[in-house]
Amino acid sequence: MSRETIPVTVLSGNLGAGKTTVLNSLLQARTDLDIAVLVNDMGEVNVDAERVAEHSDISGEDEDLIELSNGCICCELRGDLLDALAKLARTREFDQLVIESTGVAEPLPVAQTLTMGFDQSDLDPTEFYEETGVEVMDYYELDTTVTVVDAHQFWTAFDSTESLMDGDTKKELGTLLVEQIEFCDVLLLNKCDLVDEATLDEIEEMIGVLQPRAEIIRTEHGAVDPDEILGTGRFDFEAASQSAGWLQELREPHASAEEEHGVTSFVFESRWPFHPERFADLLDEFPTSVVRSKGHFWLAGREETALGVDVAGQSIRIAPAGEWIAALPADEREATLEANPELAEVWDEQWGDRGTRLVLIGTEMDHEEIHEALDAATLTDDEMAADWTAFEDRFPRFELEPEDEPVENETSAEEVGLAD
Template structure:
């Protein structure tokens, strides 16, 4: 590409199945006809229905190669290389000004962003310098989210088969937590009071993004095109649970008004594995998001991770305690992060628990009491922990059975 040619800006649309991504895409295309746009449409199915809808409802034509179909897989995993090859082919002609990407309903946005920002080792085309991520957009189905709140049911379509061991609700949380603009769509189907409540929750989950209410995908194109808002580092650190762990806890007025709560549970002794697994499988319905790491007695070799997204709860091995590393590696950590040594235990090192909980109208004090009851008692600290039954997976996190299953 000539050095004097500016990179092609890219907007990526993510969102759960049925949230209104394709409708939003078509609204933007039809409202901004002067912008010469190319489109990538990703669909999990063998037949890319969304691409047909874009072609039929806009001025774009697949015969003119304005629309790229990527079907039967996700651009966040198996189709990453395919996507780069296609957008690389488009860039050779450079007869368009902007690239709009609609990812599949279960795509995770971070790998898609990484593909454009850093390239992909299995692809021959390097997008850096040719394309430039401009805005990451997530579309949330306000009606589906509201129904989930009202009934305590899943926040996404539970009938969708998980892909790559990622359940749909976890993908939805990824989409909410990693974006620059969050479109709360189908607002015409939800009472204003419920919308205010949902927006308070979404702001707790994603404090950095602009939240825009839409109906039928109607959004001003200037809100999601040429915004210049994308910053990979900031986006990666913007999730509400990360802010909590970093000490950025606060409740704004809207959150307080609508009962949105969050807290960090910390402990320096291990959980009893059976007790904590039962609790994690039976968290209050009001807890929408929870994440972090914990120490499970008998698994001193590995940090256990927990990730709750909606009704889905996954837990299991998720990392390494610094205390288990060779001395030279430990010293490198100490040099890079001096604060670690301040909390270092002579016997157990950095083993401990930090779990973040975000939700609405749940009994925070009661949940803290239940968590504390899961910790080993003074008497159990002297037990042979290797004799405790271990309900967690050996090598990876797994879905915990819910109490009412």
């Protein structure tokens, strides 16, 4: 076959959002293209693959349809995914590849696998790769990432703390929905026929804040123009990995004036640490109007390590966010400051770079009230001079190795149930 790379479209989305319906519609609409399909399903029997075979010209025995079952391509089956794609590329010629991931898959690690191949420290080459030396990305190029969202169930899923199982890993439905929205080039807002116009506008407003760079397309019954998601050339990993709404807000926070549908955001900053008891109490009763929040904070008594908070719907997670530069050995600290002269603008003579910066996104938020609650959770003048070790600290403890780097979706993050 030609060594010209084959464009790949990845379909993500929660269970029941309509990914398979979109895929079937796609296959029926673009009969002029030879489209290969890979369908991932968590069960031992790949039901989605059977449905694709039933509703398209691709049969269950067709080499253009590959099934990956009993696991998820964002974790356990990454090696199997690359093996399958390498075998497909060597034995078949086709114009496009569409990958439908399981409903519990996070799109970012799938994109990493498709862009980095086996060049990942945590992914061991499989026997096929070792025997052939075939590097998948010699044949493929990730072209478009697509997330399908169920408009009818959007707010229910968004606020859900229901746990989904991905192997031995529990994922909350609301958190997973946010992660799928935040990493996509095109978002298909499906089942729009079941939702009124005002609700659709509200959903689009929230999606636009969470993922400002994605094109939002309203669909019914999964019907979409194939040109909107095939061969678009929209994928840019560097942009995609930094595209979440909260990251944009941290870089360039916009005015907090009320938006048309009540979706607003603001940034809370403080150079004083949070009181561990009061901040824990605040998180236990965090305002339900805040639907997304992320950033780092300084907790009194934790002067070595910054902590990160991740709020998605009803889920609140705490994870280490790296060492404070001020806590580094003197030679490392000076080298870091020399290499990053912009830090001088925020450097405090006593506390260095320690501080808090959180972005909060929500619906009908009372910015002043929430800001005051956060401010009240920081130390007072008297407490700044007190013994911080005397404060009760119910936050999880983490051991951050010196060589560790803070990573997105840190696996050691702990769910916050601080009152328990």
